[in-house]
Amino acid sequence: MSIRGQAYVMGAFEHPTRDAPDKTTAQLHAESARGALRDAGLTFDDVDGYFCAGDAPGFGGLSMIDYMGLRNVRHVDSTEIGGSSYIAHVGHAAQAIAAGRCKVALITLAGRPRNGGGRGGPPQARPGTLSDGAPEQGFESIYGGSTHNTYGMCAMRHMHEYGTTSEQLAWIKVAASHHAQWNEHAFLKDVVTVEQVLNSRMIADPLHLLDCCVVTDGGGALVVVAPEVARSLNRPKVRVLGAGEAPKGQMGGDLDLTCSGAVWSGPAAFAEAGVTPSDIKYASIYDSFTITVLMQIEDLGFCAKGQGGRFVADGNLISGVGKLPFNTDGGGLCNNHPTNRGGITKVIEAVRQLRGEAHPKVQVANCDLAVAHGTGGSLGTRHGAATLILEREG
Template identity: 45%
Template sequence: MTDRSLRGTAALVGVADAVSPTGELDTFGFELEARMIREALADAGLRPSDVDGLCCAAPPSALAEYLGIRPRFYEGTAIGGSSFEIHVEHAAAAIAAGLCEVVVGVYEATPRSDRRHGRTRGGAYPPRPAAEWEAGYGLREPMGAYALAASRHMATYGTTSEQLAQIAVDTRRWAELNPRARHRAPLTIVEVLDSPMQASPLHLLDCCLVTDGAGAFVLTSADRARDLARPPVYLLGAATYADHGQSMSQMPDLTTTAGAVSGPAAFAMAGIKPDDVDVLMGYDSFTITTLLHLEDLGFCAKGEGGAFAEDGRLGPGGALPTNTNGGGLSYTHPGQYGMFLIVEAVRQLRGECGARQVADPTIAVAHGSGGNLSTMATLVLGTEAAR
């Protein structure tokens, strides 16, 4: 390599995900992860023994033992929903640096069937020091945290509930075209506004789903990518930035996320401008999340996200196809949705999306959001033509 950029050095060559119209899967844990990894490897035309790198949003070593692989590269970053974008970024760096050649990343969560079956998973909530300084006030997370951001955006810029609802409506229009989406019935702005208020100004239909789901990707070198089963989808740019952890009192400005740093940095690595993006997969935990991505990634000016989204621009036939699988709002959302951004971006760039396929896309962005608008990780992905 003559420079130290990641641009075009690695490619996503296999993906898989598991979802169900009932919102529930019949496996979970290591078993589900192993199934996803095998499916993604089959998609790539690779074998499990080819794998020498493993990413998951938890300590990866126990999973590696279960899988029976001996990775040269481990990545266990677990910072929330953008973990998987970070895994791709770090795995690409590891591949470029010669640390490993074939890395798999995996995610699974089954909150819906866990609840039905009374399964208890680990994890401390709320995290300290929030227990002492914030838990007493009864903020329901995550929606309460995002509601605070929406309230501030509305007060500062005049953003309306109708404008936020339009984002849910346009995301549903994509889901109508996706036979695997959980919710496919047409949705109206009035239905969003009439759905029960959760944490004002966010209604039930401003909030993402709770479903089971799983996914996996395979990333390898651009050289190796050429002879595999599918057209390579190259990583052209990647960047991560975090401006707070979980607590909204620590976020410097509730109307601007860390994506205002990660987005432009990833675009600069890729050598693209917002206008060059054919498909935007921007983590839609809530309608306000999508709106903030539009502004912070530079698709419109700060404060203009509501007006930008108002005319159906994000939906099928619009100028900026966004969350084309139906998003966290209508497709699936198991808790850390970032994996599905990557899967859909790859499928769009390969032209595999059927009725929801965007015409001849060459550049897609997968923009993950983790924590409470905390950690943003942006990937710019491209076809051979964009490389």
């Protein structure tokens, strides 16, 4: 069953908080939900489908439905594929709507990693002992693998295979900072140069501090509705055209560190939407690290594998300057990476662009087609990938 044109994103809200010592995670979920519903012109009583992931506290969807007083929910989805979950949830919501399961789907994310409320990992196995944790722990955790060094491993391999340079990666941060300067809520608002990125301290060779995303509290929410509901609302209509998702793991050691799950999720989404990468006016690309962006741009088909370094260099991702404007809110690299899961913000900014509601300094002219793509998990080990194609209607 195709979801092309079967649902609309009519509400989008990004919580303005970046440091929340005085709010609970549940509060951030509820406040984000209220903002997205108000944006759509709907209320909590209109919601009959609820979608969340592993950041939802307590019993996840069950706890949040109760906490927010959602009395009419008849469809629940708590799919967990890391930071890409919320992009996948838009596709899942469209599927549920097309199947008649619900008509108003609410998607929320929230967390407080800056204040000790981040999502914890599984228990670590001690050498020589058995563990009921993740099955890969005894093979990987004992060697000290972390988010930073596994992404650094991907960057180093890409450099080895294709001649990618640290200067080229730095241009991704530069582009994000040029956009973040216009975002009043951005965690980092200062424009940076390639030299400043390269001179920031090394975190996991070859990734410097400024190659890494920010760590923020906060949240966000989306409202996806059936066509008949969309027609009743006095808001710009953003139509869901296509979606794709895919996992990528170690595959028994047969692993290419230079590509992501986007090589599968991207083509599926573009095929369903009936468009190609060359048709896209704006791209929201998951940016946990600069290398994440470069690899996903290649894997989504915006350039050939190995050409990403040249593609992102010299301002090619800066709105009004380059060929592919990306993350015009500043992205995870500068604006917001709430609870270490930035997928929902990618959809939110894509919606802003398609509505013409981005900051005037970064608004893409005639923006009628956008892609939002996310990676959840670890690029260097196992992760989920989700791609979403959105279109402005009318």
